Amino acid sequence: MSPTNRTVVVTGIGATTPLGGDAASTWEGLVAGKSGVKVLEHDWAAEQAVRIAARVAVEPLEVLPRPQARKLDRSAQFALIAAQEAWKDAGFSGRAGAVTSDADASGGSEGDVDPDRLGAVIASGIGGVTTLLDQYDVLKEKGVRRVSPHTVPMLMPNSPSANVGLLVGARAGVHTPVSACASGAEAIGYAIEMIRTGRADVVVAGGTEAAIHPLPIAAFGNMMAMSKNNDDPQGASRPYDVARDGFVMGEGAGVIVLESAEHAAQRGARVYAEAVGQGISSDAHDIVQPEPEGRGIAHALQNLLDSTDLNPAEIVHVNAHATSTPAGDVAELKALRKVFGDDTDHMAISATKSMTGHLLGGAGGVESVATVLALYNRVAPPTINVENLDPEAEAAADIVRGEARKLPVEGRIAALNDSFGFGGHNVVLAFRTV
Structure with missing residues (x-):
């Protein structure tokens, strides 16, 4: 196959989310229809109009050494945890090209990857906002000398990607797409292109976010974007329900290891799915409101079909942005x-944000993990909290509600992961069984 049109596959997955501290527990929670949304117990939450959010199930300090964690923004902590899991899951150990007792003086070991052919693309929609705001409070309350010298490398939006790049030893390029809530998906799409066009053989990619803080909560709440269903936190995120009233903020990270099919085969790697490609567009409509007829989204979907060999009849599942x-x-x-017209009728559509909340720039990463596992296990997670389905949704699509649904057990099947962000950013990713 031409080096500019290489097949890309997923060989590793990792996550830390409101449902679990790793990909396995997150997937278990998704299939079970578990909600990770809770009442915020912080003192500052009492005066907020929105007092609920989906915090990670496992705190970073339970996983990362304290000296390392204190030099990282929470968003970078999540990214490292998910990336470490994905890297190990892909069959790699240690830093790329590192000399081990079983390696020769040139570095590397069996199953390793050339660091010059290894990239990292980790996105964040907001970046190190908690570091920025917390250190500003330190400056005001305790003075200049008490501001942490680690502040700048902690608050940089590229900090998660840079730290993941350092973790694995990536030298083919470390990148940080920032496109609001489409950021994580755009990172994975960019990584696919890095491999397809021959820039890299392996790329660690995904998204992370940590924005559960008084200012973002107040800002999103005041723009009427978030649910104020404080009395029923686990029922607050309810995509497609007629009574839906906004998203619930979540936090965490999802990371996958992408690899050229040839490279994966050479080292005998386990393959979860093929990463077929991406479709990208922009609405040119409004800074926060989506184009009401979905024209920009449709353009992204069509771009995906036009740039890949994906057959609409293969698509049996969609992890919706919802x-x-x-x-x-x-x-x-x-x-x-x-x-897709009538082909939409055989697409089982899941809205996993009903369980995880909305991870903003981390959503595309976590939901790509969920989409890959849905194909690998041939199960579509449910959309929870849909008590009264919106008639428009019922007329347009087959929403998986209440319980997980089995996907076809024979033949190659494909799934989409949709992500859209403020500013009119639209990204659609496609994965397919191998």
Whole structure:
């Protein structure tokens, strides 16, 4: 196959989310229809209009050494935890090219990857916001000398990607797409292209976010974007329900290891799925509101079809962006129907944000992990909290509700992961069984 059109596969997965501290526990929670949303117990939450969020199930300090963690923003902590899991899951150990007792003086070992052919693309929609705001409080309350010297490398939006790059020893390029809630998916799409075009053989890619802080909570709440269903936190995120009233903020990270099929085969790697490609577009409509008819989303879907060999008949599952906002949920379904027509009828559509909350820039990473595992296990997670399905949603799509659903057990099947962000960013990723 031409080096500019190489097949890309997923060989490792990792996550830390409101449902679990790793990919396995997160997947178990998704299939079981478990909610990770809880009442915020911080003192500052009492005065907020929104007092619920989906915090990670396992705190970073339970995983990372304290001296390492204190030099990292929470978003970078999540990224490292997920990347470490994905790297190990892919069959790699230690830093790329590192000399071990079993390696010769040139570095590397069996099953290793050339660091010059290894990349990292980890996105964040907001970056080190907690570091920035917390250190500003330190400056005001305790003075200049008490501001941490680690502040700048902690608050940089590229900090998670840079630290993951250092973790694995990536020298083919370390990148940080920033496109609001489409960031994590765009990172994975960029990584696919790095491998497909021959820039790298292996790329660690995904998204992370840690924005559960008084200012972002107040800001999103005041713009009426978030659910104020404080009395029922686990039922607050309810995509497609007629009573949906906004998203619930989540935090965490999802990371996958992407690899050229040839490289994976040479080292005998386990393959979860093929990463077929991406479709990208922009709405040019509004800084926060989605284009109501889903035209930009439809354009991204069509770009995906035009740039890959994906057959619409193969697509049996969609991990929808579906944040639980009145306008966004339906616009996405309209776009799917516009592009796929009656083929949409056999697509089992899951809105996993009903369980994890909305991880903003980390959503595309976590939901790519969920999409890959849905194909690998041939099971579509449920959408929870849909008590009264919106008639527009019912007319446009087959929403998986209540319980997980088995996907076809024979033949090659494909799935989409949709991600959209403020500014009109649209990214659609496609994965397929091998």
